[in-house]
Structure formats: structure tokens, C-alpha cells
Amino acid sequence: MKQVIPPSARLRIISRIKTAVLEHHFSIENLDLNSWCREVDLQTPALAELPDDGMFEDGIRDCLSKLKSSHTDFYRNGRNPIRPEHTIGATLRSVTCFDGQLWMFLDVFEDGPAARAGISPGHLLVSVNGISANPPDVPVFRFGGEYELTVITSKIGEVRNVAVIVPQPKSTRPRLPFVEPKSLSHRMLTERVGLLKITFFSGMLGIRFSRILDRAFESLKAQGCDRLIVDLRGCLGGSLGFARLVSYLCPNRVPIGYDITRKRQKVGYDPAGLPKVRMPASKVGVLLRLAQFSIRDKSLVLLTQGLGEQAFHGHVVVLINEYTSSAGEMAAQFAKDTKLATLVGQKTAGLVLGSAIFDVGNGYMLYLPVFGWYRPDGSPIEGSGVIPDVVVDADPKSLIEGNDL
Template sequence: MEKKEFWKGFGSALALVVVVALVWRTSLIQQWIPWQYLPFDMEMSKAAKTNLIEDFLDRYYVDEYDGDMVKESIYGGMVAGVGDRYTYYMTADNLEQYLQNNNGHFQGIGVKVYQTEDGEVTVYSLMDGYPAQRSGILEGDIIKGVDGVDVSSFALNEVAEKMRGPIGTSVEVKVFRPSDGKTHTFQIKREDVVMKSVNSKMLDDEKGYIQITGFKENTYDQFMEALKDLQSHGMKGLVVDLRNNPGGLVRAVYRIGDELLPEGLMVYTEDKEGKREELVCDDKYLDIPMVVLVNENSASASEIFAGAAKDTGAATLVGAKTFGKGLVQRLFTLPDGSGLNITIQKYFTPKGTSIHGTGITPDIVVELPKEYVVGDEVPVADDTQLNEGIRILNEKI
């Protein structure tokens, strides 16, 4: 009798648990899959799936969100899916900045900024002769406001974009200056700012030095101006410094290479179909002893020049192994102003070497002193790589 009562009670309890579980499960399913009773096409189009996801977000996401940003992220994620860091999608704003950077000029105040780990957008350099420098802004100033808007929580690119604008318009920039503990406000009129990618000087009576920091639309003109100036001072040997040069436009490096490298193949590329294109230098070039300085941050177009200089014997490479980017990208613009930067070719040095992922090992490997890291500005006296280049030129002049 007791056993019968036990099983009777157990059965009732079990039934209750099952009922509760069913109710809970039904509630859970209805909470998470509200579309379960609607017709659902398992072969739905990408557009339909995107719209469905958007409907879910609109209906259930707990906070407000930027719908346009979500859509832009879809495009970016789609392109990122190919797994190539150099193939990417750009919004219309990103594309505009990209084009300005490649053109070598922009409309703004001529200030270079970076963002610290705690989010402070800080001035690290002022472009010589431009509005920011003339206004009284100093290196180390922390940007706090732009046109009355607190930018303390803004991303670096957002702050930079707010300081840019049409030539002749003014922008109010508020900074905190750690050196005096005070806040300063400046009214600055925007100008067309030309980015300098070439620096040059005579190292002594015979040796010239040209530093190229990037290959932009205006780099060749700046290079030729520097080259002619050095020649007018009696240059007999040249150091070309490509350290920390991330690359840039292939046509820019080709035009410079055509001035410095001997007649023949400079570089060739191959696309996915194996189609080959060649860039060839003519027989008119500066035939003097040359050293090319490279390091871990010399990439892409810099490596095109360095690889050709090494393979043709036109120069001695000195420094550290280069970055190793042997890919060529092409920019495609879309009707809405956005763009795609797509890797379309691989490039090879004159001897047929692909440097992608491996880099170029200099003829003479020289490390900087341990107290300096890659990217630092190194005084000439401590610059072991430059001094090795000077030693080589002394032997050849």
C-alpha cells in the first residue's frame, strides 16, 4: 500500500515537472524564435536575410544603435572574409581621407596627432609653416574640444576629421597644456596643407642624403627638387633612406626608380590569371655610388625600389630585413562614394624573387643601438645604419 502511494505520488510529481518543463520550453522557444510560425524559405536571398536580421535588431536589441553603421559593418565584414588584411572596404568618409593622403595634401591646420592608451588625442608634431604652428599650439598639447564640441571620448580619426574642412574656414581648437596646467583655445583658419614626404641634406662636401617617408602623388616632384639641390652642391654619392617607409603608389616609386636605377627591368607583377606586367627603366639615370637604408618598417613600394636596387647592383642595401609585403592593390570606387581596396597582383624583383612574407635581407645587416627602437629618430652620431652607409660611400667615391 505504501509503495502504491509512493508511486502514485511520484507519478503526480513527475507529471507536474513535465508540464512545467513543457510550459517553460514553450515560453523559451517563443521568446527566442518569434518567427517560428511564419513561412521560412531556407534558400532565402542574402538581401532577405539581411532584412530579417535588421528586423530582429529593431525589435529586440535593448539599446539604440546606428543602423547605418551596422550596414557599413556588413560590407566591411564581407570583404574581410577573404582573409587578406590588404583587401578591405572603405566608407565614403574613409575613402575621402585615403585619397587625400595619397594625393599628398589635405585641407586642415597642419597638426599631427596620436591617441594615448587612456584615449587622449595628443599633438606630436606641427607641420612647419602651417596654421597650427603659427597659432601657438605646441607639441604635447592634448586636444579637448573642436568647435565647441567636447572630443575627449572621440576616436583619433574623428578628432582629425573635425579639424579638417574647406580652405579659408576657421576652426576653434581647445587644448590642455600639461606644461603649464592650463587650457588654451585657438581660432585657426584652414589652409591647403601639403604633406612633405621627402627630406634631404648634404652629409658633407661629397655625400648627399634623401629620406623618403612615403610614395604619394607629389613625392616625385619633391624628390626631383631635392636631387637637383644636392647635385648643385657637388654630390658624388647618395644615401637613400627608406627606413620606416610603408610604401604607397607604385607609379611614384617607379618614376623615382627610373631616375636612379640602370636601364632594364625594375619590377614585374602577375595577376590571378598569371598575366605579367613589367616596369622598365630607361638608360638615363644618376650613375653615382648609392646606398639604400631599410628596416623592418620598409614595406611595399619601398621594397620594390630596394629589391631592384639590390638585384641590379645599383646600390648597397644596409640596415635590417624589410617588412615583406609583395602585393599590389587597386582602388575601386562604388556609386555611393565608398570604395574597395583589392589585392590584384603579386610583384617580383628583377631576378624573379617574391618577397611577400619574407622581406629583403640587406647586403650588410646593421642593427641600431639597443637604446633605440624601430621608428625612433636617431641622432646621426648614434645612427649605426647611416654611418655604415657613409663608410661604404667613402670607399666608392
Template sequence: MAQEVKPADAAGSKKTDETEASKVPLEEIRRYVSVFNAVKYAYVEPVEDRKLMQSAIRGLLLDLDPHSAYLVRSDAEAFDEDTSGAYDGIGVEVQQQPDGTILVIAPIDDTPAARAGVKPGDLIIAIDGKTLTPELIDSNPLRGKPGSKTLLTVQREGAKKPLDITVQRETIRISSVRSRMLEPGYAYVRVSAFQADTATDFEQQIDKLQAQAGAGKSLRGLVLDLRSNPGGLLTSAVQIADDLLDKGGIVSTRGRNPVADATFNATPGDRMRGAPLVVLVDAGSASASEVLAAALRDNKRAQVVGSRTFGKGSVQTVLPLDNGDAVKLTTARYYTPSGKSIQARGIDPDVVLKPDGAVKSAQADIISEAALPGHLRGEQETSGVGIGDVLEGEAPIAAALVVLKKQVASLPVATDRR
């Protein structure tokens, strides 16, 4: 028989739950102190307290998921620089692996890494001849003085042996939005990452393209290119979605703690004035770029063209520490307007594109959230689902334009009454 809980009892139960959650596991803490002391006093060589403590904190986060991490001061500063759009380095979005190696998610457009031939899926195993370890990563070896050179040793799917790639560092000032007219009336906008000023730049580019359409005319359609866009600031992606929607949901986040719950909705005003949209994605499209693509499709505002996306549907919160270090902690999942989770599933395009044979044979098979060790389990995750492809070059843009023209051709023809 079900028992009715009185309001007072419910409040008491909630208080008990909160107390249980905040309790310190004293027995485990004592066990840790015992191990700490054993290492400190009995290990064959002296070990600094700071190194032991950092290793312990790193281990605390290591088995949670691939995106939760302890950031030493240099990494925390680099994280802030990435969102501001200027830093000294090689220009690549990466995912640190537990063994210290670095997985390349995507090189950023027109940066030293992209020009040197670094590819999505490359696994950096050594830098300047030094094998990567978790301790070496603390010094952030990819960053450095502009003009200095670094030698990357990478493992690439399909290559018989590791490749050496020399990259010259420079100050990376990322222009995250580029645009051009594909044909009269048909616009193209490339968004390579979501930074603090990305949405403002996007609005300026759309307004410029609208002006190019001619007096009294509007653009007939837009190809929005999010290929190999690794994500970035959610707020920038939400603002761009709002720029292209008149109404409807954009994204919601849900976590174990209600503080992480949020819902974002569109406000009236469509900068494209209702003209058809095609969103171009591939296996390197992750996180905020998946949020944007899903928002436009779920609201029936755009068709998605390309390949299955990366599948990073989790939210990370950066918690600064008093010594300048920080903790990057996964605190929530993204949900599309239709209520689906992107996590470890990605977005399946409406129109699938394939790379040509030469490009396909050189691609790595690990470009997927679901393939990352210890990834957060997705609600829509399905075993055996194929991994997407990285789509490079101009051919996917041409294919997206064909899809866009079909949309335009299907629009009702306005009649001229006199």
C-alpha cells in the same frame, strides 16, 4: 594515368572555370534578404535602408584584409586628395581598424599632426570626445575647415592612460621631397610620400644637388631617406627607381586575375652617375617605399640601412561606384626583382640601427603589417620574427652617412697617367 587535354577541351574547361567564378550564390543572397527584412521590420528602432546596405557592404570587405575597404564619398574624395598632395586636415597616414579606431602609420613631415606630437603607432580612440565607431568614421572626422581645432584621444604604448592631443587643421600642401648637402659631395634627399609629382620633384632636387657639387664634378654619394614613408603611388616609386638604375627589374605585381599582373623594368640613365647610394628605412617605411628600397638593393645599387620595414606588399585597386562611393580592393602582391614577396615580412636592412633607450621605450609594438588583424598572409612571412623600430631624428642620418663613406672609400682609385 595522366589524361591528355585537347585544345578544345582546355578551352571548355577554362570557360567552365570562368562560369563557376561568376555564378551568383543564390542561397546566400536569399539568406541575406531574409536577415535584411528581419532587421528592417523587427528591430526595436527604425533603421534606414541606406545604413543597412552600407553596413552589409562594409561587412563584405571587412574580413578580407586590413587594406580592403568600402569608401563613402568623402573618404573616396580624401583618397584622391592624398595622392594629389593637397587637402584640409591634420596631415597623418592612418589605417582604420575594424572597431572604428584609427591606427597612425606615420605623421607626415611638417604638418599639424607632426608638430602636435602625434607618433607612429598611436591608436586614436576618440575625436572631440566622441568614441570612434565604424559609423562615425564615415564622416571622416580628421578632415575639416582650415583653422578649426580637433582633440585626439590616443592610446600610446608605454603610456599609463590615454593622451589628449589638440591639433589645428590646415590646408596640407605636402612637399614630398626635401634635400640638402650633408657634407661637400655627399647629398641627402628625404622622400616622405609618393604622390603624383614626387618623382618630378626628386629629379629636380638631384639635378640641383649635382649643380651644387661644382663645375665638372659629380656627387660622391647619396643618402635616400624613406623613414616613416607610408607609400602612395607605385608609379612614382618606380620612376625614382628608374632614375637611379641603368638596367634591371624594379618590381612586378601578381594577382589571381591576370589583369593585375605587371612588370616594371629600368631604362638606361642614372641621375646619380653611378655614385654610391644608401637607403634609410624604418618600421614606418611601407608599400611603395619598400618597393623602391628593394629594387635598389636587389640590383646591387644601394645598401639599406635602418630597421625592418612595415611589410605591406599588397596592391590596392580603387573601384568607383555610381553614387560617388568607392571600393578599395586588394588585387595583387608586390614582388621584388629577386622574386621575393614583401608582404607581412618587410625588408631586413643590411646595416641595422637601433633607437636610443628613451625613444625605444616610447614606441608601439604594432608597427607591422604582420601585427594587423586579418592581414594577408605573406609567402616569406615567418612567425616570431621581431618587429622593426621607428628611427627618428638626425642620428640615423649620421649613421647612414658613415656607411655611405665606407662605400665611397672602397671604390677603385682612378690613376692619373701623364
């Protein structure tokens, strides 16, 4: 990387990072942030004089890694994300087959770049642009790029080349850059069993997602759905829209969990004394809530909306895996705790903190967790994940034959 930010600018960036961490960073373990800052101070002279901006960025990320929290990153505007699910719309798992280690496409998001290229779960990645792509090195894809992938598409080793085109991210609001996937899809599997696949809880506050979800449920119920599978495998998380999903799982208003800000964590709190709030059902409701909490601490207990009885109540299965994260985990944990659904699959990622983005100068952004999420009993999901009721792993042989559910 040729561009070099002068030492004086780097010092300002580091100072802003320290200030943001001290004021806003949320740690489940209640980390000693002053001690962290002293460690950063020891490394600051060397960071300021590094000959390459890439080395400076890596050094800052190394410092941030010692905060031991999810939703933490340091990047420059326009940076390409590391994970394939943020670019080509697919997750990868390392598997042993054909006498070696290969990346298997595990979750392939509907209508995403990988899916449009004809890639399906179970396909095996051989190379990218002619260069072998083997675990543990994760292949990198850039926004606006076009890639030729060589993939194995059958259990007997049939190989074909596909072209994957990665678009530019469309969102202009401050968040980690990624290609936003189609939020959900639905269909009937049998005359009575409906499938709801959720990849991303779209929209900043969940209102847009809620409307899409409502239409999906209306369609499923009109087709006689009284058994429901909610597929959260590979779910990237997203917005408050997850509260609308879990509201469909129970008839009454009950606590989903509660969030705690850094400020409230420092002074102490009693969960019983936190305000109880249900997700607003309209933009007007959102504006009223924003006005209400603009002058007070944002720690609160989130309630379901009380949507009444549904034909599928008592007959719900939720699918999860190691790529289910953030809001997807919050939904899954609620379903398990309340016994409103049976969880099937693999333990989730354990990445459940609310985040914000801070401009720290020279085009750099700091992505930082600013509040924690807790189950009603006071235990966190962050770092531990959600354990399924029934452990089932994806079978590569079945996936490559097109057998998933």
C-alpha cells in the same frame, strides 16, 4: 548615424561588391573567392536589415577583412580616414614612458598640419581637445577640423598645447581621401652627404613626381653630393614615380619587379614571357603606354630607365620603418635585392598591391586590390614586408631631443 539606406539599396550594393571582388580582386594566396561570396550570401539578409548605416558599413568591412588583403576598404564619399598620417601628416607609435603608455609622434611630414603646429618626432601625445589619447585607441581627426593637442615636448616632461588644423583633401580623382603631404625634400647633411626624404610618390602616373625628383638630384649633385641617404620612413606609397627613384640607383636598365592582374593570375603565366616596359619619361610616353595596354592585359615587367652612372653609386643608405608602405616598399626591396643600397631601420608594412576604386552605389566606394607585385625572383612583398640589412630602432629619448639622423 541617422540616415538609413533601404534594404533594397543595400542588397544592390552587396551584389555590386561581390561582382567586383569576383572579377577584379587580387590575392597573393589565390583565395577561393566563390567560397567568400557564399559566406557573404549567408550574412546578406542580416546586413540588409541593420538599423544603422554605420553598422551596415562595419558589417561590409568585416566581410572584406576575410579577403586578407591590403588596399581593401568600403567607405562613403567624404568619409574621414582612420590613420593620423592621412589627416595630420604624422605617424604614431605606442611607447612606454612617464609610467604609462603614450602615443609618440614617429614620422612628422614636412609642412603637414602637425609640423605646422610645431610638432616634431619624439613628441608625446597626451590629449586631443581635452580628452586623453592613450594606446591602443588611435585618435581620429576630421577634414576641416581644428584640434587642440596637449603634447610633451621634452624628456623632463615639459607640456604645451598646440592647435592643429586639418584641411580638406584637394584631389578630385577617385582615391581614398587623405591630405596629400609634400612629396619630397632634400638637403646636404655634410659637404658630401645628401639627404633625400620621400613621403609620397605624387601624381597618378609619376611624371610630376619625377620632375620634382630630378630637380632635387640636380641640386644635390651641384652641391657635391657623392654619398646619399634616401629616407623612406613613413612613406605612404603613391605612384609609378618610385621607378624614377630606383632608376637613379643603377646605371642600366634592369628589372625592378613585375605586376600580375587577376585575369592573368587565373589563367596562369610565365614571368619570362611578360612584356618588359620601362617607366615613360614624358606625358606623351604615358599616353602611348596607356593606348598600348588599353587592349591587352596589363601584366608586365617594370624596368629601370637607365640614367647612367651617378657620383653616389656604391654609397647609398635607405632608411625604412614599419610605416614604409606600398611603392616605398617596392623601392626599398629593389635596392636591397640588387645590393645598390644598405637598408637601415625596421621591417616595412608589407602592404604592396595595386588598387582601384569601384562605385557601388548610394555614395559608397569599394577600394580593392586589382594586381599583385612580385620581385624578379617571383616572391611577393605583400604580407611579408622588407627586412632591413641593419636593424635600428628609433630611440624616443634621442628623438625628443631632436636627434634623428
